[in-house]
Amino acid sequence: MMNNPNNIFRRKVKITGRLVFDTAFHIGSGREGELATDMGVLLEPDGRPILPGSTLKGNFRSFAERLSGYLGLTACLLDCSLSGVKCVGDESYRNSKGVYDKFKEIKEERKKLDWLENNTCDVCKLFGSPLQASRIFFSDGELLDWGRGLQVRDGVCIDRDTETARHGAKYDFEVVPKGAEFKISIEIENPEDHELALVGAALAEWENGFRLGGFTSRGLGKVSLTSKKVEETDYSNSEQLKNYLLYREMSNADSLFNDCLEQVLNGGNHA
Ligand SMILES: [Zn+2]
Numbered sequence: 306m307m308n309n310p311n312n313i314f315r316r317k318v319k320i321t322g323r324l325v326f327d328t329a330f331h332i333g334s335g336r337e338g339e340l341a342t343d344m345g346v347l348l349e350p351d352g353r354p355i356l357p358g359s360t361l362k363g364n365f366r367s368f369a370e371r372l373s374g375y376l377g378l379t380a381c382l383l384d385c386s387l388s389g390v391k392c393v394g395d396e397s398y399r400n401s402k403g404v405y406d407k408f409k410e411i412k413e414e415r416k417k418l419d420w421l422e423n424n425t426c427d428v429c430k431l432f433g434s435p436l437q438a439s440r441i442f443f444s445d446g447e448l449l450d451w452g453r454g455l456q457v458r459d460g461v462c463i464d465r466d467t468e469t470a471r472h473g474a475k476y477d478f479e480v481v482p483k484g485a486e487f488k489i490s491i492e493i494e495n496p497e498d499h500e501l502a503l504v505g506a507a508l509a510e511w512e513n514g515f516r517l518g519g520f521t522s523r524g525l526g527k528v529s530l531t532s533k534k535v536e537e538t539d540y541s542n543s544e545q546l547k548n549y550l551l552y553r554e555m556s557n558a559d560s561l562f563n564d565c566l567e568q569v570l571n572g573g574n575h576a
Contacts, residue, residue, distance in 0.1 A: 314540050318501065319555055320491040320508065322533040324356070324517075329456060329480035330526040332360055332518040334518060342457055344478035344519075354481040356446030361489065364517055365443065366432045368507040376502050376569050378427035393421070393436050394429035408436070431493075431500050440494040441504070446487030455479045458520075480525060489530075502569040505562030508533065535559050 318426050331346055338345030339352070347355040373380040381392030393399045395409075404424070411417050421437055422430075433439030433445070493504065501514050511530040520527040534557035548554040 315495045316537065316539050317549075317555070318493045318496055318535065318537045318561065320434070320493075320504075320533065320535050321519060322489060322530045323449065324487045324489055324511075324528050325531055326481070326483055326485045326526070326528045327514075328483045328525055328527040329458075330485070330518045330528065331458075331478060331480045331520050332356065332384070333478075338457075338479040340457055340479060342479050343476040346455065346481055353448050354451060354485060356448075356489075358443035358445045360517065361446070362432070362439075362441070364515070365441075365491075365507050365511070366428065368510045368515070369428050369432065369503050372506040372510070373428055375505060376499065376506060376566075378499060378503055380428040381426040388426075388489060390426050391424065392426040392429050392434070393424050394426060394434035396435075399514045403528045416576070427499070427503070427531040431503070438467045440496070442494075444490045446489050449486040449488055452482035454482065456482050458523075460520075460523075468549065478520070480520075495496040496564045501562055501565040505566040508562060509566075534562050537561060 331344070334345040334347045336345050337343060341347065347357065349355055370380040370382055379390045379392075380388060381390040381394050381398075383395050384390040385391055385395045385398045391398055393404070399405050408417070408420055408424075411420055425434060427436060430437065431439070431441055456479070457477050458480055461474065462480060491504075493500070496504070508530065512530040512533065514527065515526050516526045520526070535558045537545075537558040538549040538555045545556050548556070
């Protein structure tokens with residue numbers, strides 16, 4: 306199956322919802338914390354916690370990778386030797402035996418797209434690779450509510466070899482207290498039905514509850530997606546196009562993901 310050039314809009318799907326944390330969470334800033342702890346969390350200049358879209362995308366992508374096989378789709382896991390799936394998303398494959406050189410030599414745009422189609426796994430086709438832009442976009446979380454103050458937790462450095470606590474080696478880290486709520490939105494450009502099935506499966510995991518950020522083995526970062534709303538615009542439908550371009554209105558598509566999932570799980574073929 307050949308993709309039309311991706312720069313032409315055919316269809317846009319938008320998901321909105323709320324992420325509600327059942328526990329405290331830690332999305333690290335990579336620096337010391339505000340409260341003089343060893344590890345701080347990401348904060349706005351005014352002290353409100355940040356939920357970066359890149360963190361959300363990374364988590365969502367890993368669910369898509371883990372679910373892809375059940376839907377008959379390929380995932381290179383960015384490591385062809387591990388997954389056995391040849392894909393330009395993996396740097397070692399891209400650089401092997403002049404694979405990239407071969408791609409660069411192709412002059413015709415259509416042939417380039419053909420080549421990419423045959424050398425990119427289903428997950429990279431949607432989430433992007435160094436040779437292809439992503440078609441799924443995650444906004445930063447918009448903070449709706451939170452406990453208005455950070456908490457400090459203590460940790461003990463564990464010796465990886467003996468799995469015992471290293472004598473006297475302690476650290477502390479900050480967490481955003483439980484109950485934080487963020488509004489999120491995800492947009493997908495020109496999705497194929499099998500890609501919508503994959504997104505639908507990952508969304509189901511998010512709705513069932515998942516873990517986000519650091520120290521999840523200590524019970525942190527438990528969160529779930531609620532109040533999910535799905536909308537779409539089909540550009541070939543003149544009514545929908547008009548509503549979208551003139552009034553910024555998309556059409557309700559709440560059953561879209563389940564319809565696509567059902568089709569794939571009941572043996573539909575995406576090729
Ligand atoms: Zn890939």
